[in-house]
Amino acid sequence: MLVDMACHIAKVDHTDSNKEQLAMANTIWQSGVTHVLATASYPTDPAATGGDLVQAAEAFQEDLDRRGIALMVYPGQIIDLAQAISWDDLSQDILYVDLNQRYVLVKLNQEDPQRYFEPLLFEWLKHDIRPVLxxxxxxxPLMRDIEQVYQWVDQGCYTALTAGNLLGRQGKQVKKQCHYLLEAGLAHLLGSFSTASDDYQLRQAFAALENRYGQSISFDIQQNARALINGDPLIDHFQIKKKKRFWFF
Structure with missing residues (x-):
């Protein structure tokens, strides 16, 4: 069982799946992935409310089943804090990763990471909900303030890296930052976050992870993805051999 904990594969408007989506699903399945959290960003996409995402995932699953593509699709939502979201509004439209309502995916503001997040973090932790950043x-800005990441992780947050970034798709700097987070114990999950077949690299990223750090950490991070969708506790301390420390600035 290999889980992709974030992939932008399902359409939210309930229309029939298009050829590109089905081809991507087949690529994912052929790569060995068995379960996918089909994510959309809210409120960036106003249609990406909890109810809409559940319907979209169910419709997409029916399309896959009819075509014999043995990929399990779950509805997912990424709370995008590019703008302010009130707790009351969010409570109406939120979709948790798991049925136990334990985990929520969050993308921080790119200019001011703390902006809009701290008030929501207080509410989430009060309700025993764990944000996955x-x-x-x-x-x-956040990578220049790594102590803030430590503080949020100490408070109970988790973090998820992008497979393509671990492989250098966004350049050497971002790749180095992926490894820094891993070696500092500040990364817990790995997802594709893919939008198309040609950038789907989850299996390759896990292979690179295993090649650099050994089989154990690759297994544990894969296990965390399974735990995430099941609402189970995540592994937060990995036995990882540090090869060297990166300094960026």
């Missing part, structure tokens, strides 16, 4: 390796 996605793609933080691309957030340059």
């Amino acid at each position: 996605v793609q933080i390796e691309e957030n340059q």
Whole structure:
């Protein structure tokens, strides 16, 4: 069982799946992935409310089943804090990763990572909900304030890296930041975050992870993706051999 904990594969408008989506699903399945969290960004996409995403995932699953593509699709939502979201509004439209309502995916503001997040973090932690901060390796202000990441992880947050970034798709700097987060114990999950077949690299990223750090960490991060969708506790301390420390600035 190999889980992709974030992939932008399902359409939210309930229309029939197009050829590109089905081809991507087949690529994912052929790569060995068995389960996918089909994510959309809210409120960036106003249609990406919890109810809409559930319907979209169900419709897409029916299309896959009819075509014999043995890929399990789950509805997913990334809370994009590019703008302010009130707790009351979010409570109406949020879709948790798991049925236990334990985890929520969050993308921080790219200019001011703390902006809009701290008030929501207070509410989430008060309700025993654990935010998973996605793609933080691309957030340059946050990477210049790594102590803030430590604080959020100490408070109970988790983080998820992008497979393509670990392989250098966004350049050497972002790749180095991926490895820094891993070696500092500040990365817990790995997802594709892909939008098309030609950038789907989850299997390759896990292979690179295993090649650099050994089989154990690759297995544990894969296990975390399974735990995430099941609402189970995540592994937050990895036995990782540090090869060298990177300094960016």
